[in-house]
Amino acid sequence: MEKIKQWAKKLKQNLLALYFAYKNKQTPLSAKILIFIVLSYALSPIDLIPDFIPILGYLDDIILIPLGISLSIKLIPKKIWEQAKEQAESSEFQKLPKSKLGAIFIILIWSLIVFIIIKKTFM
Numbered sequence: 001m002e003k004i005k006q007w008a009k010k011l012k013q014n015l016l017a018l019y020f021a022y023k024n025k026q027t028p029l030s031a032k033i034l035i036f037i038v039l040s041y042a043l044s045p046i047d048l049i050p051d052f053i054p055i056l057g058y059l060d061d062i063i064l065i066p067l068g069i070s071l072s073i074k075l076i077p078k079k080i081w082e083q084a085k086e087q088a089e090s091s092e093f094q095k096l097p098k099s100k101l102g103a104i105f106i107i108l109i110w111s112l113i114v115f116i117i118i119k120k121t122f123m
Contacts, residue, residue, distance in 0.1 A: 011065065011066065011069070013085075013088055013089070014069050014073070014088075015038075015039065015042055015043075015069065016088040016091060017081070017084040017085045017087070017088035018035050018038060018039060018069065018072055018073075018084070019035075019039060019084075019088075020083070020084040020087040020088055020091075021035060021072075021076050021080055021081060021083075021084035022035040022036065022039065024080050024083070024084065026077070026080055027076055027077075027080055028075060028076075028077070030075055031072060031075035031076045034068070034071060034072045034075060035072045035076075037068065037105075038065065038068035038069060038071075038072050040101050040105050041064070041065065041068065041105070041106070042065050042068070044103045044105065044106050047060055047061070047106070
């Protein structure tokens with residue numbers, strides 16, 4: 001149980017560091033786009049796969065978010081990532097707010113899926 005708590009804490013710390021890397025003017029645009037997507041999804045109050053769906057509901061949190069964080073870190077220059085981690089560790093706020101934009105993003109994805117299903121079914 002302690003390992004899970006440490007993993008969750010590191011995940012939150014990395015999300016906060018991604019936020020600071022996103023704010024850095026020297027972060028490449030490709031990294032900023034991916035960071036935006038990852039943060040929007042991670043901070044969204046709505047999941048792509050709702051948590052009440054057995055097993056699958058938590059897989060997105062266990063797989064998608066860490067994968068997105070990992071890919072984002074690879075796109076960030078090492079010097080900027082180190083600065084972002086330092087900022088995250090010394091930051092007075094340790095929690096990022098929920099993302100309304102992330103919720104809209106998830107709602108748009110679900111709307112697109114429903115639209116495609118309806119279109120394929122009735123046309």
